[in-house]
Amino acid sequence: MSGVPTPRVDLQALESLRHALHREPETGFEVSATAAALAERLRAAGLAVTTGVGGSGVVATLQCGRGMAAIGLRADMDALPITERNDCAHRSIIEGKFHGCGHDGHATMLLGAAQALAAKGGFDGTVHFVFQPDEENGRGAQAMIDDGLFERFPMDAIFGLHNLPGLPVGTFATRTGAFTAFEEVFTIEIEGRGGHASSPQHAVDPLVTGSEIVLALQTIVSRALSPGDFGVVSVTEFITDGARNILPGHATLRGDTRGYVDAVSATIERRMRALVEGIATAHGASAWLHYEREFEPTINTTPEVRLSADAARGIDGSTVDDTHAPMGFSEDFARFLRHRPGCFMLLGNGTEGPYGAPLHNPRYDFNDTTLPWGIEYWTRLARARLPS
Numbered sequence: 133m134s135g136v137p138t139p140r141v142d143l144q145a146l147e148s149l150r151h152a153l154h155r156e157p158e159t160g161f162e163v164s165a166t167a168a169a170l171a172e173r174l175r176a177a178g179l180a181v182t183t184g185v186g187g188s189g190v191v192a193t194l195q196c197g198r199g200m201a202a203i204g205l206r207a208d209m210d211a212l213p214i215t216e217r218n219d220c221a222h223r224s225i226i227e228g229k230f231h232g233c234g235h236d237g238h239a240t241m242l243l244g245a246a247q248a249l250a251a252k253g254g255f256d257g258t259v260h261f262v263f264q265p266d267e268e269n270g271r272g273a274q275a276m277i278d279d280g281l282f283e284r285f286p287m288d289a290i291f292g293l294h295n296l297p298g299l300p301v302g303t304f305a306t307r308t309g310a311f312t313a314f315e316e317v318f319t320i321e322i323e324g325r326g327g328h329a330s331s332p333q334h335a336v337d338p339l340v341t342g343s344e345i346v347l348a349l350q351t352i353v354s355r356a357l358s359p360g361d362f363g364v365v366s367v368t369e370f371i372t373d374g375a376r377n378i379l380p381g382h383a384t385l386r387g388d389t390r391g392y393v394d395a396v397s398a399t400i401e402r403r404m405r406a407l408v409e410g411i412a413t414a415h416g417a418s419a420w421l422h423y424e425r426e427f428e429p430t431i432n433t434t435p436e437v438r439l440s441a442d443a444a445r446g447i448d449g450s451t452v453d454d455t456h457a458p459m460g461f462s463e464d465f466a467r468f469l470r471h472r473p474g475c476f477m478l479l480g481n482g483t484e485g486p487y488g489a490p491l492h493n494p495r496y497d498f499n500d501t502t503l504p505w506g507i508e509y510w511t512r513l514a515r516a517r518l519p520s
Contacts, residue, residue: 137505139244140252141248141251142247143504147240150222150237154223158211159213163210166210170243177250177251178250185279186272186281192260194259199257202259204290206263206290206291207242207262208267210268211232214492218495220497230494231498232491233268233491241293241502248507255514256518262276271464273467282472288473290468291477291513292476294477296481297488297489301487301501303450303479304480306440306454306476306478307456311476312463314390314425314462315427316426318389321383322341324381324383326379327379337379338372338417340415342370345408352365352400364389367386369384392429428467430476436475437454439517444477481502
């Protein structure tokens, strides 16, 4: 078919594997069956395979020629704690677990690229194929790094690929600099004094204090950040120990914040601490803020973006946008980029039906027609970065 890449791999077998991974999804670090299935096929293709990296990660190494340069190509393996709402033949059979972000497709595309490069070579150096657990919780990349990923498998740069619903199949998107946002989570504990609902004058109501804090937090983006800076502050939970006629004595607020640069993070945290402390004091309550980073911002480096975009442009029929707008979601691949230069690339998953449904939606599905595009991209990228 014109405009569709035809990598020299068994696409039918890869599609069957993708469906098998989708039917029996695994979450977090508990991806042993997924890792084993991938490791078995990587060894069969002739790669040197190391399992248990960062707990349950897999790294497969392929050398060709005498070149000393090395790169890493990364895919994620974990699913989401969501019940699938599709009725396809390969729908998840595990209640409460579902590949709603396409990691089954990511792992399959990277496996296909490893098979293609092992069969045909065409590069000079070393490629490490990195299969990461627990991307969704933002812990898998750091676990692999802590387990010596970059020391045990030296690499000069690392690259990531993720599907994106809403973009047509064959469309690639990336950008230099900040591409996906950091995510930081916060918990605010408010201690007041409970009492009878008929006598509020004898209580210190943490509901009132918390409500004022919720509203005040909205001024951080509108008044503490420059209009040119991207920032989001969202309160997502408000929990108390009150009841129908009982004023609560304690309230908990939880939420998250987003942005692209560390200066925005510092401003949000500083203003949040001041607002929480000041408002609590004004109401005679006590409050504590716990604030921590879950995901780093994804910062792509210029040479690697150019190389990746050129590799994608080399695929017949592709469309490439290398100045795409930054994305508001977060991605654990960003932690790898704190240690090595690299590029995170998006690949269109389609625009209709489950292929156009948002990521993390119970009716999303990875588009199997995307498989050859991802495989061809990976193989072209490896050969361009490690020319023979």
